[in-house]
Amino acid sequence: MSSEKTPISLGSNFIRAIVEHDLADKKYATKKWAGSPGDSKHQALGQLDPAKIRTRFPPEPNGYLHIGHAKSIFLNFGLARDYAGVCHLRFDDTNPEKESQEYVDSILDAVQWLGFNWQTIESNGGVESNLYFASNYFDFMYRAAESLIENGHAYVDSQTADEMRETRGTLTEPGKNSPWRNRTVAENLQLFHEMRDGKHADGSLILRAKIDMASSNINLRDPAIYRVRRAHHHNTGNTWCIYPMYTFAHPIEDALEQITHSICTLEFEDQRPFYDWLLERLAEAGLLAHPLPKQYEFARLNLTYVVLSKRKLIDLVEQKHVSGWDDPRLPTLAGARRRGYVAEGFKLFTDRIGISKADSWIEYTILEDCMREVLNDAAERRIAVLDPIKLVIDNYELDKVEDCFAPNHPLKPELGKRVVPLTRELWIEAEDFMEMPSKGFFRLTPDGMVRLRYGYVVKCTRVEKDTVGNVTVVHCDYLPDTKSGTPGADAIKVKGNIHWVSAQHAYAAEIRLYDRLFKEAYPGSGDRDYLNDLNPYSVKTITAQLEPNLKDAKPEDRFQFERHGYFVADKKDSIDGKPVFNRTVTLRDAWQK
C-alpha cells in the first residue's frame, strides 16, 4: 500500500495558457492532416487533424542530448499528451558539416530512455510514425525559395561573407543594400538554379531574403537563406550542394508538419518576425495554408555547477577532460544514465522547476533531490563498506556463520528480507569509529556500544593501530541477547547503528565515487575560463567491501547502499559476476562533518 501523496501539481505556465486559449478559440479546429508532412495541396487532401495540437522536439544531430533538452522534451511531449495532441521528433539536419548518424542514434536512444516514442495510434487504428528529418523537405524548401524569388522576396547576392558582414550595419546603424539586390527575377532564378547545379563555388553566391537592410531587427536585414556547400549529408548524401539555413528551414519544417505550437528557447525570439514573414509569403504564394504555426519562446535551463552549452560539452569530450559523451560526470542524458540518474527523476525535476521566460539558474541540488526522491522509492537496500577497517568480535565463536535478516526495502515489506552472514571478523566503516569522539558523535567509541545493524549490540574493548597511529582493528564483545528481531533485542538501548559486512564473505568491488564536475557554481563566470573551474576531485575510484549478493548485480541495477547513497552497476564496465558500481548521489546527511 503506497502512501497517498499529494500529486505533484503540473502547475501552470504561460505556454499551457496559450495552448488552452487556442483550444478554446478553436484556432486550429479546421486544420487538416493528410497523414504525413506536406504543402497546402497535400494537406488539403487530408481529413481534419485528429491531433488537437502538434508540437515538436527538433534537435540538430550534432551532439548528444543533455539535461536542458530533457526540459524541452518533457515540455513538448508533455503538452501533446495533455492536450490530445502529437509531438514530432524531428531532426533539424540542415548543416551536413556538423551532423552525423552517431548523433542521430544517440538522440533516438535518449528520447526513448526518457519514456517517449514517435509512434502514434491513429483514430483509424493505424500506427503513425512521427519521426521526421528536415532533410527530407529539401525539395520543398528549394521550391519555396524559387517562389520567394519569383515574387521578388529573395535575391542572389554575389557579395563575399566579409562584404555581407560589413554592409549589414551594426546594432545602432542601419545596413547598406547589396549592389546585387536589384537583380531581375529571371537572373535570380537562373543563378539559383546554377547554385543547385553546382556551377558556383562554395560561398561564392548566396540566396538572401529581400526585406529591409535598415530594420532595427538585424535578423530582417536580408538574412541568408540558402548557401552553396559541397558536403556529404548523412541522409541525402551528395544529392545537394546547396543547403537551407536554419532561419529559412525551420519555419517551413514546422509548417509542413502542421505544427501548431513551435516552442523554442529565448535566443530565437528575434527570429520570430522572420518566421512569420516567411510563412506569410509562402501562404500568399499558395504553398502553405492557414492556420500557420506560431513560435513561442521559453528560458533555457541553467544549472549551477554544470555547463550545458553544446560547444563546451564538445570541448570537454574532445579535449579528454572526461572519458566520453557518456562519462557519468557529464550532464548529457547518456552520462546521467550511466551515473544512475533515472528518467522519472528528470520528469519530477522538470515539473518542479517550471517553465517561464525569466533567465534563471536552478540549484543543482534540486536535480539531486529529485533523483533521491524516486530512487528512495525504487531502489532496494544493500550494504557496502566503502572505507573498510576490521572489527573483531572477540567473544564470538571462531568459525561460526550466523544468518541475519535485512529488509530489502524498509518502506516495502512485501519485497521481503535477505540473509546476510555474520561472522567474527567484519568490515566496518572507518568513519564509524572515533577514538576521540567529537560532540554529538554517537557511533563506535572506546568503551562505547553500538548496534551492528540487523545483528547484535557490540561493545568496544580495545583498538589496534598502525605505525602512524591510524586505527586498523577495533575489538569488541557482543551482547548475546540483543540480536535484531529476537525478543528483548531492544532491552539495551543504543543510539548508534552501524553497517558491516562479513570479511570472509565480502565482495571486493570497484566503486566510482563521483562528485560535481565543476567546483564553481557558475563555471566560467566573470573572466575565468570555465576549464579552470573543473573540479580536480570529480571522481575517486575505490575498492569497497560489499554484501556478497551484490556480486550478482546486473548492469543498471540500482541500489541504496545504506547510510551512503544510491549506486548503480555500471552499464559499460560491469562484467558478469563482477559488477562495478557508480555512485549516483549520496544520501542527505544532517550530521555533516
Add this chain to the structure above:
RNA sequence: UGGGGAGUCGCCAAGUUGGUUAAGGCACUGGGUUUUGAUCCCAGCAUCCGAAGGUUCGAGUCCUUCCUCCUCAGCCA
C-alpha cells in the same frame, strides 16, 4: 547608446479582464516517528511583488519615469 525580452521569499514559480489575509515546490528553522544521523509526519518561513511617482474606494496586476540583467551584427542552429 538600436531592436527584442526579463525582473514576485536564499533558488525556482503561480498570480483569471485591478478587488479582500501574495499559491505551490526546493532550501532553511523548530518538533515528532525511525535498528539508514536516510525516509516520513507536523509547524514556522514575503504587510510585500526591481525603484520612485501617479490613477483608483481598491494595484504585483493600469499609467509615467528610472534601474538592473539577458539577447541579436554566422554563408551555425
